[in-house]
Amino acid sequence: MSELRIGVIGAGLIGQVEHIPNLLRLRDKFALTVVSDPSPTARAFVEDNFGVPAVAEVAELLARPLDAVLVASPDALHLEQVTQAFAAGLHVFCEKPLCYGVADIESLIAARDRAGRIGQVGYMKRFDPSYEAALRLLSESAATLRYVSVEVNDPDAWPFIQHHPHRRVADLPAAQAEAARLLQREQVARAVGRPLVGGLYQGFVSAYCSALVHDVNAVHGLLDALGVPDGEVVGAQLFAGGDGGLGTVRLQGGRAVWNMTHLTVPGLAHYSERIALYLDDALIELIFPSPWLNHQPTRLIVRRSDGEVLDTVETRSSFEEAFVRELEGFWSSVVEGAPPRNGFEDARRDQRLLCALAEKAAETMES
Numbered sequence: 001m002s003e004l005r006i007g008v009i010g011a012g013l014i015g016q017v018e019h020i021p022n023l024l025r026l027r028d029k030f031a032l033t034v035v036s037d038p039s040p041t042a043r044a045f046v047e048d049n050f051g052v053p054a055v056a057e058v059a060e061l062l063a064r065p066l067d068a069v070l071v072a073s074p075d076a077l078h079l080e081q082v083t084q085a086f087a088a089g090l091h092v093f094c095e096k097p098l099c100y101g102v103a104d105i106e107s108l109i110a111a112r113d114r115a116g117r118i119g120q121v122g123y124m125k126r127f128d129p130s131y132e133a134a135l136r137l138l139s140e141s142a143a144t145l146r147y148v149s150v151e152v153n154d155p156d157a158w159p160f161i162q163h164h165p166h167r168r169v170a171d172l173p174a175a176q177a178e179a180a181r182l183l184q185r186e187q188v189a190r191a192v193g194r195p196l197v198g199g200l201y202q203g204f205v206s207a208y209c210s211a212l213v214h215d216v217n218a219v220h221g222l223l224d225a226l227g228v229p230d231g232e233v234v235g236a237q238l239f240a241g242g243d244g245g246l247g248t249v250r251l252q253g254g255r256a257v258w259n260m261t262h263l264t265v266p267g268l269a270h271y272s273e274r275i276a277l278y279l280d281d282a283l284i285e286l287i288f289p290s291p292w293l294n295h296q297p298t299r300l301i302v303r304r305s306d307g308e309v310l311d312t313v314e315t316r317s318s319f320e321e322a323f324v325r326e327l328e329g330f331w332s333s334v335v336e337g338a339p340p341r342n343g344f345e346d347a348r349r350d351q352r353l354l355c356a357l358a359e360k361a362a363e364t365m366e367s
Contacts, residue, residue, distance in 0.1 A: 002335055004091075006030050007061045009081055010073030011037035011046050011054065013157060014095060016166045017292065018323045019072055020050055026324065029331040036061040037073075037169075038176050045167040062088045068334060071095060072122075075209065076184035079104050086115040093330045095122040096217075097209045098347035100184075101191025101355065105348040112344060118333045120326075120340050121347045123217040124291065127325035129318035130298035131218060134286055137302065138277075140227035142252065147278040148222075150215045150260035159269035160292035191351070192358045200365065202242025204358045209351075211262045212245055216350045217342070218275060218286075219258065226277075228252060233353070236360035240264075247357040281305075295319045 006023060008015055015035070023032045035046045035054045043054035055061055058081055061069070068091035071081050079099050085092045092112070098121050099105045112119040125131055188204060189195045196204055223230075228251055235248035246261035271290035276283060283303040289296035297316035304311050332338040 003028070004030050004067045004331060004334060005033055005065060006068045006070060007034045007036065007064060007066050008032065008070045008072060009036050009058055009061060009085075010071065010077075010095075011035050011039070011042035012072065012074075012169060013161065013166060015072040016042075016045065016049075017157075017161055017164045018294075019070055019327075020046065020052065022321075022324050022327055023070070024050060024052075026327060026331070029328065029335075033066065034061050034064050039169040039172050041167060041171050042169045049165050058084065062090075066090055068093065068118075068330075074180055074184075075100070075205070076180050076187055079108065079187065082108050082119070083111050086111040086117055086119075089115060089117065091118040091330075091334045093120045093122065093327070096213050096347070097351060097354075098344060099191075100187045100205070100209060100351065102348055102352050103190065104187065105344060105351060109344045109348070118330070118340055119344045120330045120333065121342045121344065122326060123214060123342045123346070124322040124326045125214055125218045125288070126221055126342055127329060128286075128288070128298050128322040129320050129325075130286060130300040130316065131221075133300055133315065133317045134284055135221065135225045137284060138222065138225040140225075141279075142227040143255075144280040145226055145228055145251065145256045145277065146280065147256060147276075148219060148251070148258035149274070149276040149278070150212070150219065150258075150262075152211065152215065152262040152273045153265050153268075154211065154262070154271055154273070154290075155265055155268050157292050160271070160290045164292075191355050192362070193355075194359075194362065196358065196362065199240075199242040200238050200358070200362055203238030203245050203361070204242075204354075206242055207238060207245030207262050207264070208354045208357060211264070212247075212260055213350055213354060215260060215262075215273070215275060216353055217346060219260075220346070220349060222275070222277060223251075228256070230349070230353070231258065233356040233360050235364075236357040237364060238358075238361045245357075245361075247360070249353070291323070294321050294323065 071094040231251040243264040249258040273288040287299040
């Protein structure tokens with residue numbers, strides 16, 4: 001089996017702009033046979049624009065002859081849909097966050113193991129060529145790490161998708177929309193161990209789990225390359241009505257600190273995302289473009305000095321697209337037996353940290 005018969009669950013923006021066209025582009029590896037979405041608008045767009053059959057119900061999709069599914073539905077639906085896909089004997093690629101809570105992810109790990117199938121999470125930054133180049137610069141030299149900085153401001157997708165064919169969806173059946181909202185609240189309360197309200201709730205599902213989750217996953221990979229173990233959350237805030245989130249993690253007993261912040265600036269058509277590692281003798285920076293701007297290279301900047309002489313090297317490793325490369329990685333894991341990059345265990349680790357940040361933010365607000 002070299003060509004995977006695959007279906008896509010969910011035809012929102014990430015499906016319309018990235019996953020569906022990328023799967024069609026990778027015709028030597030994937031045969032996209034069906035898409036499911038409860039929105040008539042989304043289904044009509046998929047059929048008219050991509051020529052792919054679209055059905056309303058996930059059960060209809062799972063009844064088709066498939067090898068794998070790509071889950072790009074609203075976050076709260078991932079738990080049920082991924083479980084159903086494994087029960088149907090399919091390999092699963094699921095958009096982030098896999099689930100909100102650690103226990104729910106562990107149930108999916110168990111379902112994956114029972115099915116004996118591959119599970120991969122959609123953290124495309126791990127497949128960014130410049131990110132891979134940064135990993136190659138690092139060795140297990142944990143003692144040299146002093147500080148990790150993550151800074152993101154983001155207007156969301158709107159300035160960066162106008163050149164992509166897409167259609168906003170506003171006709172989801174009301175009963176399904178309300179059921180999804182209730183399901184999300186249940187899962188968030190289970191994940192964090194308490195109900196969250198207002199900006200805390202919105203910040204957890206948005207600033208943390210929809211945005212910073214990418215950077216948490218990327219930094220975890222960089223820390224692994226350095227040989228730095230997971231740290232301790234010592235500070236967190238959710239602010240700006242949930243559009244902003246920040247956190248502080250103490251690493252190596254305080255020898256190093258990791259600060260992260262994300263802010264949605266809805267009316268500013270500007271995107272900035274920077275991950276920086278400050279070592280004893282070097283500064284390594286990754287500066288990412290908006291993920292919606294395909295084939296835009298990430299800047300990798302390395303600064304070192306010999307005495308007073310500063311040496312700065314900037315590279316843009318490749319025009320390859322990380323969204324495409326992660327699908328190629330999924331195919332390689334299923335067909336060739338390559339170890340999955342961004343397996344469900346990675347998602348469990350990321351969500352454990354994000355839940356700890358949310359708990360700390362709630363404690364801070366209450367004190």
